[in-house]
Amino acid sequence: MAESASYVPTDRTVPTRSRDRAAYDHETVHAILDAGYVCHLGFVRDGAPVVLPTLYGRVEDRLYVHGSTGSRPLRMAGAAKDPGLPVCVTVTHVDGLVLARSAFHHSINYRSVVVHGVAYEVIDEAEKRAALDALVDHVLPGRAADSRPANAKELAATALIRLDLREVSAKTRTGGPNDEPEDLSLPYWSGVLPVSPVYGTPIPADDLAPGLPAPAYLAAR
Numbered sequence: 001m002a003e004s005a006s007y008v009p010t011d012r013t014v015p016t017r018s019r020d021r022a023a024y025d026h027e028t029v030h031a032i033l034d035a036g037y038v039c040h041l042g043f044v045r046d047g048a049p050v051v052l053p054t055l056y057g058r059v060e061d062r063l064y065v066h067g068s069t070g071s072r073p074l075r076m077a078g079a080a081k082d083p084g085l086p087v088c089v090t091v092t093h094v095d096g097l098v099l100a101r102s103a104f105h106h107s108i109n110y111r112s113v114v115v116h117g118v119a120y121e122v123i124d125e126a127e128k129r130a131a132l133d134a135l136v137d138h139v140l141p142g143r144a145a146d147s148r149p150a151n152a153k154e155l156a157a158t159a160l161i162r163l164d165l166r167e168v169s170a171k172t173r174t175g176g177p178n179d180e181p182e183d184l185s186l187p188y189w190s191g192v193l194p195v196s197p198v199y200g201t202p203i204p205a206d207d208l209a210p211g212l213p214a215p216a217y218l219a220a221r
Contacts, residue, residue: 012116013169023170032113032170033058033091037139041065042088043119056089057131057138061165063089063115064122064131066158084118089163097193100177101186109173109192116167122160131160142217 006024007013015022023029039056042049055066096109122128132155133144150158177190199221202214 007166007168009169010116010167013114013167015169015171018171018173021171021173023172024168028172029113029165029168029170030058032093032111033063034138035093035111036091038091039063039065040090042090043085055135055139056091057135058165059131059134063163063165064134065089065119065161065163066132066135067160084120085161087117087119087161087163089115089117094195095174096195098173098177099190099193101179101183101188101190105178105180107173107177109175111170111172113168113170115163115165117163117165119161119163122162125155127162128155128158128160131162132158135160140217140221142215146215146217 005026007026007029009022009024013022013024033056037055038053040051040053042051044050057064057066090112092110092112094108094110098105098107098109100106122131129149132150136144136147176192179190202218204212204214
């Protein structure tokens with residue numbers, strides 16, 4: 001699909017508040033997903049909600065969520081291939097702490113994506129290998145080709161679920177605080193404290209061969 005296309009809003013993806021902050025275009029949604037590392041996978045088990053943090057990767061209009069063959073959602077998705085496992089997946093980035101003059105108007109600047117849909121266990125071996133490569137490259141682009149691929153035993157011990165990106169929305173907040181006009185003269189500092197991820201210096205493994213340099217894709221971070 002072209003990056004200029006958009007997902008169709010639904011009752012579940014239109015926010016009840018601050019609708020002007022919502023976006024449905026592929027470019028915005030995909031950029032937010034691609035910038036994250038951990039998603040939160042929500043589903044219902046025995047009538048109770050469950051939310052689990054886990055790794056994910058995107059391949060075009062599909063999300064792949066990682067787990068072991070013994071994990072709860074993977075077992076449920078595999079046991080319910082038709083109609084599958086209804087899930088909700090969220091990804092959120094915090095970009096700034098918004099400090100207002102009043103406690104009521106304190107907020108955060110953020111980027112988020114919410115995906116609703118039905119997840120299915122990935123059974124096809126070729127798709128599974130491609131999805132695992134996508135998960136590794138999602139964490140660090142270029143790493144999949146620079147590591148040993150999963151062998152048959154490891155592949156059998158790893159499970160993935162696939163979620164098509166169809167019912168999707170992004171939501172963002174930017175800018176400063178929204179103070180009330182009557183509060184502007186109050187003697188309290190007001191503004192934004194930016195928040196951003198910082199990568200440290202790579203730490204080689206204790207058993208790394210001496211003299212083996214850090215790969216370029218790692219040094220670039």
